[in-house]
Amino acid sequence: MKKNKRILLVDDTKSIHDDFRKILSPATAEPTDLQSARAAFFGAKDAAAGAAGAEPISAKPNPAAPISYELESAFQGMHALDLVKAAIAEGNPYCVAFVDVRMPPGWDGIQTIKELWKVDPDLHCVICTAYSDYSWDETVAQLGHTDKLLILKKPFDPAEIRQTAAAFSAKWNAAASERSAMEAVRQKETEARAYASSLETLNKALATSKASADRMSTMKSEFMLRLTSEISTHLNAILDRLIEDGRTEGLDDALDRSQRLLETVDKVIDFTHVEAGTLEIKPRLCSVREVIDDVEQTFRSRAEAKGLILEIRMNESVPATVKTDPARLSQVLCQLIDNAIRYTDDGRVHLSVGTEPTESWDRVRLRFDVTDTGRGIGQERVGHVFEPFSSRANGDLAEGSGLGLTVAKQIARLLDGDVHFDSLPGEGCTFTLRLEVKREDRSVETRSDHQPSAFENWPGSGNQRGTG
Known part of the structure; x- marks a missing residue:
């Protein structure tokens, strides 16, 4: 110096x-x-x-x-x-x-x-x-x-x-x-502290990443075991029914199980596409009423078969025509209603459709609430509902593959929306889909040109509208 x-x-x-x-x-x-x-x-x-x-x-x-x-x-x-x-x-x-x-x-x-x-x-x-x-x-x-x-x-x-x-x-x-x-000492001390802090942060990040990777690997392994077991169970049941000579009454059950097997495979395919970022969204002019009618027709007879009442209410504020992907919208709603019926043993499943205001005059936020009177979701499961390979029950094959709600939430986000839920154990739960869409004054094609929804052939669906 x-x-x-x-x-x-x-x-x-x-x-x-x-x-x-x-x-x-x-x-x-x-x-x-x-x-x-x-x-x-x-x-x-x-x-x-x-x-x-x-x-x-x-x-x-x-x-x-x-x-x-x-x-x-x-x-x-x-x-x-x-x-x-x-x-x-x-x-x-x-x-x-x-x-x-x-x-x-x-x-x-x-x-x-x-x-x-x-x-x-x-x-x-x-x-x-x-x-x-x-x-x-x-x-x-x-x-x-x-x-x-x-x-x-x-x-x-x-x-x-x-x-x-x-x-x-x-x-x-x-x-x-x-x-x-002293300034040099303080500078070295600051550098040492920053280095130690960065090492600590890096170690925590690595530990968190490893734990997440280990958990995901475990979940995927468990899912593959469940998926293999579910496919095997359904296939064995189908084969047992078909090889019984002179018993045609088992064909309906065989077809139902076959459809559930296809449903599981479709969920895996959709999940794979979402994870890879290759799931296609095709927005077009569509009628919200027609989408809801399709969903109701799909699940009416299934709800009745379980002794449940399926209620659907649509508010007058819902526009007649909007621009979105009707097939994907139907897919999300079908998953939410399927989930509600699956976990409800007595009472009703209610779908209400309404709107919420947005900041833009030519856009509207559609709100779909699916409420059931089922078993609800335990507090220990609240943080895992939308995780892949997860279901409300642990390990019961009747509860499905554990991908439905995961795929539904991811598709909702691709549609510029999201899915949330509210639940109390033993008192049922409500899943809410909010979806912001463009309001359209033009009319859509007549139902003679209507394309089937993604889940029009959902297992247990009927061709005629029930009375509830």
Whole structure:
């Protein structure tokens, strides 16, 4: 670290500045008649060395030669303040300031030092005075007790000036070196803490990632076991029915089981497409009423077979025509109703269709609430309902593959919507699909051109609308 030898002289008398330069920076002082004669006789360089009190440069260097400082002059306190501000801004501050007490018409020395310390509190100051304008107690009252202040009484010996400049500049440089070292230590400590924190964060992230990967791997393994077992169970039941000679009454059950098997395979295919980002969404003009009618027709007879009442209510605010993918919308609603019927043993399943306002006049948010009076969802299962390979019961094949709600939620998001639920154990639950769509005034094709929904052949569906 380069030593700081910058000294500021603050005095309203120019001759005082010249005296300080002769003492502290003789190489820059104006030459005397003797120095001029020495230069003419010995040469300029040897004359300058002699003026500094050293041997001629042709001789050996003198280690006792006085230190030469960088001096700058200010003739008023405000001028000194400007110089200190500029030095701080340049990153090249003064280490010592010699300040006269009386400097009319501006600030006196005490006020000047107070202002300088506001800008540079590390500056060491020497008060130079020939008068007792301030007692020591008054000076302390103004400037406080500090080791950065010294008072010299005029007239002073040049040795006092050199000694004071040397002591204060050395003290300033030592303090600056200490500050620099402490800053380096703090910087290293900060870097070490940041590194340790980053390692800790990385380790936690790796642990979380590993746990998630392990859990997903376990869930997938369990799912494949369940899927294999379910396919095997249904196939065995189909084969047992078909090989029984003369028993045609088992064909309906065989077809039903076959359809459930296809349903499971379709869910796996959809889940795979969603995970890969390849599931197609084909929005077009469609009738919400027709989608609801298809869903009702699909599940009416199945609900009746379980002794359940299937209720459907559509609010008048629902627009006749919207733009969305009707097949995917039907798929989500069918999964929610299938889920409700599957887990409800007594009572009813209710589908209500309404709207919610949006910020855009030509868009509407459709709201579909599927409410059942079934067993509800236990608190321990609430956070896992939409996870893949999960179902409300654990391991019962009758509960399905555990992909239905996962696929339904993912498709809902692809339709710019989402699925949420609310449940109390033993009191049933409500699954809500919110879907923002574009409102259309144009009419859609007649039902003669109606395309079947994705789940029109859902297991247990009837061809005729039931009475509920």
